[in-house]
Amino acid sequence: MATPLSMDLFSEENLAVVLYGQNDLRLERWPLPDKLENDGICGTDLHLWRQAQVADFRLQRPFCLGHEPSAIVMKCGSNVHHLKPGDRVAVEPAIPCLKCDRCRSGRYNLCPTSNKQSHGLPNSDGSLRRYYTHRADFCFKLPDSISLEEGALIEALAVVIHACRRVKIQPGDSVLVCGAGPVGVMAMLVAKAFGSNRVCVTDIKQTRLDLAKKMGADHCYWIDLSQKDLNAEDRAAHIVEMMGRPPDITLECTGVASSQSLAIHATEHGGRIAIVGLGQPSNGIPLSTMTMKEIDLIGVCRIKDDYPLAIELLESGKINVKPLITQRFAIEQALEAFRLLASPPDNDQSVVKVLIQYNNDDD
Structure with a gap:
C-alpha cells in the first residue's frame, strides 16, 4: 500500500x-x-x-x-x-x-x-x-x-482490451499475436481472458517469447531474421502448421510492415486483424491478398471505456x-x-x- x-x-x-x-x-x-x-x-x-x-x-x-x-x-x-x-x-x-x-x-x-x-x-x-x-x-x-x-x-492493458473488443474475440476463437513486447503479451492475456483457447505469439527475440510462454501463450514462433530466404508467406505457413489451423483473429502489435504482411497471410479467410502497433504512416502490405481472403483490417485508436474492465481483470486475478x-x-x-x-x-x-x-x- x-x-x-x-x-x-x-x-x-x-x-x-x-x-x-x-x-x-x-x-x-x-x-x-x-x-x-x-x-x-x-x-x-x-x-x-x-x-x-x-x-x-x-x-x-x-x-x-x-x-x-x-x-x-x-x-x-x-x-x-x-x-x-x-x-x-x-x-x-x-x-x-x-x-x-x-x-x-x-x-x-x-x-x-x-x-x-x-x-x-x-x-x-x-x-x-x-x-x-x-x-x-x-x-x-x-x-x-x-x-x-x-x-x-493499465493504460496499455486498456488499449489491448479495446482491440479485443473491436475484433470481437469470442470463446473458442484462435488468435495470433504479432509481437511479444509488453503490449503483445498483454494482448495474449486479454485474448485468453476473453475465451480464446489457442493463442500463438510471434517475436524476433526468443527471450521475450520465453516470457510469453511462461505467462500462458499456447504457441510461440520465433522469427529468425537470419533466415533471409523465408518471406512473410513462408513464415505464415509455419505458424498455421504450428497452430493446427489458421487463426481466426490476429492482433498486430509491432507496427512493422513485414509483421503486418505475415498477419494477412496467416489469418483465416473471413478473419479479422486488429492493427494495434503504430509504425510508419505508409506500409507496403499485401492488400490484394487481404481482399481476396476477405479479411477485415480493423484500426485501434487508444481506449474507449476500457479502464473499468482492465481494473476488474487485475483485481480478480484473471490477468497478472x-x-x-x-x-x-x-x-x-x-x-x-x-x-x-x-x-x-x-x-x-x-x-x-x-x-x-x-x-x-x-x-
Whole structure:
C-alpha cells in the first residue's frame, strides 16, 4: 500500500522528461501542479525520442513525454466527489471534448480535440513529471489489491482490451499475436481472458517469447531474421502448421510492415486483424491478398471505456501483469531508463517493461 501523502511534498522539485527534438531528451524542472505518480515507458515514447514523431503526430515544440501513469491524488477541485487526497488512481491520458459528434456517439477516443490534447503525444504535455493536473472523470480509483506499479500498466492493458473488443474475440476463437513486447503479451492475456483457447505469439527475440510462454501463450514462433530466404508467406505457413489451423483473429502489435504482411497471410479467410502497433504512416502490405481472403483490417485508436474492465481483470486475478515489470528507475535516472529500453544489452534477458518512479514509498 502506498502511504497517503501530505501537501508539503509540493516543495519537492517537479522534474519532467522533456523532448526537444530528435534524440534530444532532457530532464528539467517544471512548475508545480497537483499529482505524484509512476509512469511507464512504451514504444510510442521511444519513437518520439528517436524520430520526434509517431504515426501522424510530429513534434512542434518541446513537450513532456509520458502517457501511462498511475498516481496519488494530492488535491481535488471543488466539484470532484468520487476522489479525495491520498487516493491511488490509474489515469486515462486522452482529454476529449465530450461535445462533438464523435463524443456524443460514444466514440470519444476519436475526438478531434483528444487527438490534439492526448497527454504524451505532440504537442500536449504528458505525465513523465512528478506533479501535474488531470480531469477527475478520467482518473480511476485503484483497489487496495492493485499496486501503483500495476496501475502504470493499465493504460496499455486498456488499449489491448479495446482491440479485443473491436475484433470481437469470442470463446473458442484462435488468435495470433504479432509481437511479444509488453503490449503483445498483454494482448495474449486479454485474448485468453476473453475465451480464446489457442493463442500463438510471434517475436524476433526468443527471450521475450520465453516470457510469453511462461505467462500462458499456447504457441510461440520465433522469427529468425537470419533466415533471409523465408518471406512473410513462408513464415505464415509455419505458424498455421504450428497452430493446427489458421487463426481466426490476429492482433498486430509491432507496427512493422513485414509483421503486418505475415498477419494477412496467416489469418483465416473471413478473419479479422486488429492493427494495434503504430509504425510508419505508409506500409507496403499485401492488400490484394487481404481482399481476396476477405479479411477485415480493423484500426485501434487508444481506449474507449476500457479502464473499468482492465481494473476488474487485475483485481480478480484473471490477468497478472507483474512479471512484465523488469526495471524501475527514479525520475532522476529517466534518461538512463530510456537508453536501456532503446538498446538493451544483447545478453540481457529481462528488459521488458521499464517504469519511472517518483515516490520511494510506492507499495
